[in-house]
Amino acid sequence: MRFTNPKVVGWLEEWTALMQPERSVMVDASAAMREQLIATLVELGTIKALNPQLRPGSYLASSDPRDVARLESRTIICSEREADAGPTNNWRAPSEMREMMRKLYEGCMRGRTMYIIPFSMGEVGSPFAIYGIEITDSAYVALSMLTMATIDDRVRAAIDADGVFVPAVHSVGYPLVGREDVAWPCNPEDTYIAHFPETREIWSYGSGYGGNALLGKKCLALRIASVAARDEGWLAEHMLILKLTSPRNEVYYVAGAFPSACGKTNLAMLVPTRPGWRAETVGDDIAWLRRGPDGRLWAVNPEMGFFGVAPGTSVKTNPVAMETVARNTIFTNCALTADGDVWWEGMTKEPPEGLTDWQGRPYTGEGPAAHPNARFTVSIEESPNIAPERDGVPISAILFGGRRSTLVPLVTEARSWEHGVFLGSIMASETTAAAEGAVGRVRRDPFAMLPFCGYNMGDYFGHWLSMAETDPQALPRIYLVNWFRRGADGGFVWPGYGENVRVLSWIIDRLEGRAAGSETPLGLIPKPEDFEVEGLDLSENWFDLLFSMDKEELIAEVDLIREHYARFAEHLPKQLAAQFNEFEESVHR
Ligand SMILES: Nc1nc2c(ncn2[C@@H]2O[C@H](COP(=O)(O)OP(=O)(O)OP(=O)(O)O)[C@@H](O)[C@H]2O)c(=O)[nH]1
Ligand SMILES: O=C([O-])CC(=O)C(=O)O
Numbered sequence: 001m002r003f004t005n006p007k008v009v010g011w012l013e014e015w016t017a018l019m020q021p022e023r024s025v026m027v028d029a030s031a032a033m034r035e036q037l038i039a040t041l042v043e044l045g046t047i048k049a050l051n052p053q054l055r056p057g058s059y060l061a062s063s064d065p066r067d068v069a070r071l072e073s074r075t076i077i078c079s080e081r082e083a084d085a086g087p088t089n090n091w092r093a094p095s096e097m098r099e100m101m102r103k104l105y106e107g108c109m110r111g112r113t114m115y116i117i118p119f120s121m122g123e124v125g126s127p128f129a130i131y132g133i134e135i136t137d138s139a140y141v142a143l144s145m146l147t148m149a150t151i152d153d154r155v156r157a158a159i160d161a162d163g164v165f166v167p168a169v170h171s172v173g174y175p176l177v178g179r180e181d182v183a184w185p186c187n188p189e190d191t192y193i194a195h196f197p198e199t200r201e202i203w204s205y206g207s208g209y210g211g212n213a214l215l216g217k218k219c220l221a222l223r224i225a226s227v228a229a230r231d232e233g234w235l236a237e238h239m240l241i242l243k244l245t246s247p248r249n250e251v252y253y254v255a256g257a258f259p260s261a262c263g264k265t266n267l268a269m270l271v272p273t274r275p276g277w278r279a280e281t282v283g284d285d286i287a288w289l290r291r292g293p294d295g296r297l298w299a300v301n302p303e304m305g306f307f308g309v310a311p312g313t314s315v316k317t318n319p320v321a322m323e324t325v326a327r328n329t330i331f332t333n334c335a336l337t338a339d340g341d342v343w344w345e346g347m348t349k350e351p352p353e354g355l356t357d358w359q360g361r362p363y364t365g366e367g368p369a370a371h372p373n374a375r376f377t378v379s380i381e382e383s384p385n386i387a388p389e390r391d392g393v394p395i396s397a398i399l400f401g402g403r404r405s406t407l408v409p410l411v412t413e414a415r416s417w418e419h420g421v422f423l424g425s426i427m428a429s430e431t432t433a434a435a436e437g438a439v440g441r442v443r444r445d446p447f448a449m450l451p452f453c454g455y456n457m458g459d460y461f462g463h464w465l466s467m468a469e470t471d472p473q474a475l476p477r478i479y480l481v482n483w484f485r486r487g488a489d490g491g492f493v494w495p496g497y498g499e500n501v502r503v504l505s506w507i508i509d510r511l512e513g514r515a516a517g518s519e520t521p522l523g524l525i526p527k528p529e530d531f532e533v534e535g536l537d538l539s540e541n542w543f544d545l546l547f548s549m550d551k552e553e554l555i556a557e558v559d560l561i562r563e564h565y566a567r568f569a570e571h572l573p574k575q576l577a578a579q580f581n582e583f584e585e586s587v588h589r
């Protein structure tokens, strides 16, 4: 079915004229559409069918080695005023960016098919859903969007009825003029992922990789949605949502913001190791949160699929993910086994014989066989453990986490909402392969939103504080967590994964007033006697290894946070400056 609304038709005509595709296809959720996209991609060599006996309905995509992660240096917030993008975003004037990118888009789809994808982030018909139309010349993107977003006739009809949608333009930037197509067309030199917050538009060019190209996800549901959320009084966050049932049969919903490749999907798929606990997934990457009539913060997962990190996933660490990707999954940049299945580092101890690496070469044992940011794309319907709640759950606790080899304890509790916002605003984490650049460097990543906030992050801190203007008691409690402390041997001290339920169990005890805590400069830590470690293989001094804070390092951290805060200048809320002063005093006390 085609659009009839003049606004939509006009927009499509304008872009068709500029990009000059050879043909266009309206993407729907039919099985025939999926098959057609798959056939196109198989023929081009972008994806290969895996062995149907081992991995039914599944495919392996291999990207251009230059197009494997989000490109933060090319991700740009084009607000009218530079101050509205803030010190942490790349900024370009919208008119300048439009002019430059229009030149790139000119004729960029020649010889190609333009896929028109009307999609919804959030449940169709819900007042909280945001509709978009992505136009793309990538069948891989179209196929992935079918999994990650809600695509059905109701969305198309709703957009056609009122002409309200987020326009999302994408091209791989590889027109077929005087050349043949390649398996993974892209254009790394000219890649840009531009956002126009005032007009709520997304323009992406040159990359086919997930966060750069599946525009409903990070671009719409975080960068554009964060701006809408600021204006409308809600929160668009880089958070998992977990449903937890305690041995007492009480249900709690926990949200958690961890930077890319720092454990959201794994915590969302937690298999508790402690008796009587049950966990189910509500969402694994993005949460939209609003105050309900009861004053509580209610969260939805606007996505319909998982775009998860493959390396490190195994039957031992994440059996739910392994079951989820057992079929009907698109893998990207994993290694291929001799019998036509996928493999990645951490799936088994040793790589199997006869492996082909992610770039299609026989694996020699040098370097990783799968790219460290290899991914799986799969519908939430494939999960054996998805919670039925789709239209909002009340959050009891918010976790902020990251990778810190030292200093940050396994868990601390914020003293108040304001203190929790302080802890979120000073979060730092070691960088990962999910974005371009060096891995393992500590950088400030407030609220795990550094690459995803669509406006000035100082104002974003203020927006978080404003949530407590009414009825602060009804808001969730805030916790800092760190699964990644390392011991003298360089290994992780905490076993993590399913054992993280022990941390959640202490958090629930705190919420229910059953556990005490001890004050530290970063909040309340457990009393050793309240923290269950029975059955774990930890050394005598486990409590110190997991919870102690080195004074020298804390003092150094104060200076780093001062520098971090200074960047926001007059956009830093006064309450946070006061929190910082209190923090500094407590460090020196
Ligand atoms: N040691 C340890 N590693 C973990 C834990 N949880 C996750 N990881 C590893 O961290 C990596 C990333 O985990 P994910 O759960 O995919 O991270 P994510 O936050 O969902 O990442 P994005 O999807 O990029 O946003 C994987 O290699 C995991 O195996 C944990 O509790 N302990
Ligand atoms: O957005 C992406 O490309 C992958 C992802 O989930 C992240 O990096 O956080």
Ligand SMILES: [Mn+2]
Pocket (backbone or CB within 6 Å): 261, 264, 265, 266, 284, 285, 307, 308, 309
């Ligand atoms: Mn994830």
